[in-house]
Amino acid sequence: MKKYILLLLGVTMAFTACSDDDGIKNGPTPNPDLDADVAAQNFMWQAMNLWYFWQGDVNDLSDTRFSTDAQYTAFLEANPDPEDFFNDVLLYEEDRFSFLNEDYKELVNNLSGVSKSNGLEFGLIQLSGSNDVFGYVQYILPDSDASSKDIERGDLFTRVDGVQITVNNYIDLLFGSNDTYTLGMAHIEGNTIIDDAKEVTLTKIANQVENPILVAKTLEVNGTTVAYLMYNRFLSNFDEQLNTAFAQFKAAGATELVLDMRYNPGGSVNTSRLLASMIYDTNTSEVYIKQRWNDKIQAQLSDDYLTDYFANTTGASSINSLNLNRVFVLATNNSASASELVMNGLAPYMDVIHIGETTRGKNEFSITLVDDKDGDYIYNKDRERFINTKNSWGLQPLVGRNENADGFSDYTSGLMPDIELPEDITNLGILGDVNEPLLARALQEISGLSAKMDFTVEMAAESFTSSRLHTPLKDNMYLDKPLDIQIK
Numbered sequence: 328m329k330k331y332i333l334l335l336l337g338v339t340m341a342f343t344a345c346s347d348d349d350g351i352k353n354g355p356t357p358n359p360d361l362d363a364d365v366a367a368q369n370f371m372w373q374a375m376n377l378w379y380f381w382q383g384d385v386n387d388l389s390d391t392r393f394s395t396d397a398q399y400t401a402f403l404e405a406n407p408d409p410e411d412f413f414n415d416v417l418l419y420e421e422d423r424f425s426f427l428n429e430d431y432k433e434l435v436n437n438l439s440g441v442s443k444s445n446g447l448e449f450g451l452i453q454l455s456g457s458n459d460v461f462g463y464v465q466y467i468l469p470d471s472d473a474s475s476k477d478i479e480r481g482d483l484f485t486r487v488d489g490v491q492i493t494v495n496n497y498i499d500l501l502f503g504s505n506d507t508y509t510l511g512m513a514h515i516e517g518n519t520i521i522d523d524a525k526e527v528t529l530t531k532i533a534n535q536v537e538n539p540i541l542v543a544k545t546l547e548v549n550g551t552t553v554a555y556l557m558y559n560r561f562l563s564n565f566d567e568q569l570n571t572a573f574a575q576f577k578a579a580g581a582t583e584l585v586l587d588m589r590y591n592p593g594g595s596v597n598t599s600r601l602l603a604s605m606i607y608d609t610n611t612s613e614v615y616i617k618q619r620w621n622d623k624i625q626a627q628l629s630d631d632y633l634t635d636y637f638a639n640t641t642g643a644s645s646i647n648s649l650n651l652n653r654v655f656v657l658a659t660n661n662s663a664s665a666s667e668l669v670m671n672g673l674a675p676y677m678d679v680i681h682i683g684e685t686t687r688g689k690n691e692f693s694i695t696l697v698d699d700k701d702g703d704y705i706y707n708k709d710r711e712r713f714i715n716t717k718n719s720w721g722l723q724p725l726v727g728r729n730e731n732a733d734g735f736s737d738y739t740s741g742l743m744p745d746i747e748l749p750e751d752i753t754n755l756g757i758l759g760d761v762n763e764p765l766l767a768r769a770l771q772e773i774s775g776l777s778a779k780m781d782f783t784v785e786m787a788a789e790s791f792t793s794s795r796l797h798t799p800l801k802d803n804m805y806l807d808k809p810l811d812i813q814i815k
Contacts, residue, residue, distance in 0.1 A: 365400070366698070366718040367409035371417060371427075372399075374696040374704035378726045381419035382621045388417060409720055422725060424689060424802070431697045431714070431721025435706060442798055443506065444535035446471020447478065448559075448590065450661070450790030452752075453494055454520065460492040461485045461513060461520050462501075463752055463788065465590055466559075468537055478510075478527045481755040485522055486511030494791075502797040506531040515753055518786065539565055539594075542587070542759040543572040545579040549774040554581035554649070555766065557758050558602070561594030561665040563807060566601055566641045573605040573647040584649060585769045586669075587657040587758070589683055589750070592795050592802035593664025596692055596729065600635055601646065603672050609639035609648050614732040615672045618692075618806070621726070653678035655769040658742070659750065661793055663687035664804030667742055668729055675732040681744045682768055688741035691725040692806045727806065746772070750788040 375388055382388045393399040406412035413427050428434035446468035451460050464482045467473045485492060487500035487508050500508065512525040542557035554576035558569075576584070584606060600615050618633045619625065625633075639646055656670055658681055667686050670679050695706040698715035706721065730736040748768055756763030761770060767780050796802060 363717040364407065365403040366715060367720045368403040368406055368412050370698035370704070370715065370718050370720065371409065371413050371722065372403065373700065374698075374722060375417045375724060377623065377704065378621070378694065378696060378724065379417070379419075380621050380691060380725045380727055381422065382623065384419050385417060413722070418724075424691070425693065425722075425724040426801070427720060427722045430719050431695070431706065432719075434721035434723065435695060435708075442535065443531040443533050444468065444471065444537070444798070445529040445531045446473035446535065447529055448794050449484075450788060450793045451492070451497060452788070452790050458493045458495060459485070460494055460497055462492065462510075463755070463790075465755075465793070466541060466758060468535070471535060472530050472532055476527050476529060477525075478512075478529075480758065483513040483515065483520065483752075484510040484527075485513045485520060497792075498797070501794070515786070537562075538568065539591075540568055540572055543575065544759055545576060545581050546761060546770070548583075548761075548770050549776060551583055551773060552579055552581045553583045553585060553770065553773055554579070555585045555587065555759055557587040559588075559591050561591070561596075561598040561602070561804075563595045563598050566598055567643060569598070569602065570605065570641050570644060570647055573649065576649060577647050581649060582651075583653075583655070583773050584651055585655045585657065585766060585773075587766070588662045588666040588669075589657045589659045589765065590661045590793070590795060591658075591663075591666040592661065592687075593666060593668075593689065593804045596635070596665060596668065596804060596806050599665040599668045599672070601638055601641055603669050604638045604646050605648050606651055606654050606669075607648070607673055607676055608637055608650055609646050611636045611639055613637050613676070616668065616729040616731055617734075619728045619730060619736070624726075651677060653680060655680045655682060655772065657683050657765045657769065658686050658744070659684040660687055660741070661790070661795070663802040664689040664692075667738060668804065670742055671731045671735065671738065672729075674735075680746070680769075680772060681742060682746045682748055682765055682772075683744050684747065684749050685741040685743050686738075687802065688739045689802055689804065690736050690738055691728045692804045693723050693725050694806060696722040696724065748782060749784055751784045752786040752788050754785070755788075 376382060379388060406416055418425055448465045449462045450465055451462050453460050462484045464478060464480050466480050487510060490500060492500060507530040509526050509528040512523045512527060513520050514523060537560060539558055539560035539562050541559055544555050546553045546555055556572060603615055613636060615635045615637050654677060656679055658666060663686060673679050696704045697706045698718040699710055699713050701713060702710045728736050746768060748765060751764060754764060761767060764782060768782060
């Protein structure tokens with residue numbers, strides 16, 4: 328089984344880069360004849376020395392770290408495991424999300440949103456005072472294996488193939504190489520999780536692609552037409568469907584929007600820009616975000632390149648914007664990276680009313696790096712023939728941070744809610760239904776009327792991980808616009 332090292336954010340970056348004949352003259356000269364045993368380490372050091380956001384803070388990535396090529400080679404040979412070399416030697420201690428894959432082709436394919444899935448999205452909660460774990464179903468992907476089985480949002484499970492789930496075995500049981508497994512279901516009595524005899528068998532399907540638009544509808548609330556969008560991943564290949572959803576919102580006369588990103592772990596930076604434009608405005612002279620790279624790269628990029636403005640087109644069609652002055656966002660600790668970027672990017676221009684929990688706090692973006700020196704190590708599908716055949720590793724390191732128009736980007740501790748309301752395991756409700764607690768709370772704010780609904784939380788859904796964090800996409804945020812400068 329391929330190993331995935333979870334540490335940061337990412338997806339493939341559609342960079343096209345050119346370089347001069349001499350390449351980058353920082354640190355030791357890359358030696359194409361280095362033994363295959365350290366070809367991976369050589370590539371990793373060279374790529375991270377150039378692109379890594381914290382390059383200046385990692386002593387072993389310093390341009391002056393080695394005085395001779397022989398010293399550099401000895402350094403590479405002292406770390407025979409490429410995985411350990413990347414994690415233990417090259418990463419900044421505060422970097423939580425950079426990762427790598429020993430097969431860059433698998434990395435690129437996975438980061439496009441294609442992977443095996445049974446369609447069950449769930450959170451895992453550790454029982455108090457115990458190593459035992461139970462899962463709760465967050466939602467089911469349409470047209471998946473789970474959608475054809477007797478399982479739904481709010482259901483609980485405690486066992487896999489008859490084995491109790493614990494903090495020590497959940498990865499092997501639920502995210503291992505077993506494509507088929509059987510869940511042992513459970514229910515709540517008071518504050519106790521009770522095992523049931525019921526079992527549900529699920530099978531992962533290859534090349535399962537999730538449409539991130541789970542629910543898009545309008546609701547009539549006290550004379551106001553409210554658009555509701557349950558959006559679960561920023562995937563650029565669904566940009567047109569997203570724009571179509573906003574066209575339908577406009578046609579219905581929506582004057583308010585509830586944007587539900589409670590389970591959205593991130594994705595494309597450009598898709599976040601398009602979504603923000605659909606919500607706020609299509610004024611292409613107003614700044615959405617600005618990029619901040621390491622000192623080496625920042626100095627070589629123009630202010631125009633570093634600045635992303637609101638958009639008036641998806642690239643294929645004109646953007647349908649609601650032109651709102653406020654938006655209600657449902658976000659939790661499962662909301663990360665590009666989800667937080669939308670909230671932060673809109674904040675200087677409109678009221679962003681955040682209902683839910685503090686978000687995860689992932690404010691850096693990544694790119695895909697491969698062993699292609701003359702391509703400045705940036706993956707480009709048109710340059711695959713130039714990738715070093717001695718080294719198949721692909722890296723997905725954090726390389727930059729996004730600031731909003733006010734220059735704010737410091738939310739590594741997460742974005743705090745204006746109205747705190749965690750999900751309740753005992754009452755998850757139906758997504759998109761006016762009685763689902765988080766949506767109901769937003770509709771209460773919109774209507775201005777006191778709700779009859781009781782928002783008391785009996786058992787908060789305090790998950791320590793979720794199924795979405797164990798997909799190849801994880802909680803990545805990736806930059807996907809061409810780098811059309813000459814790196815010198």
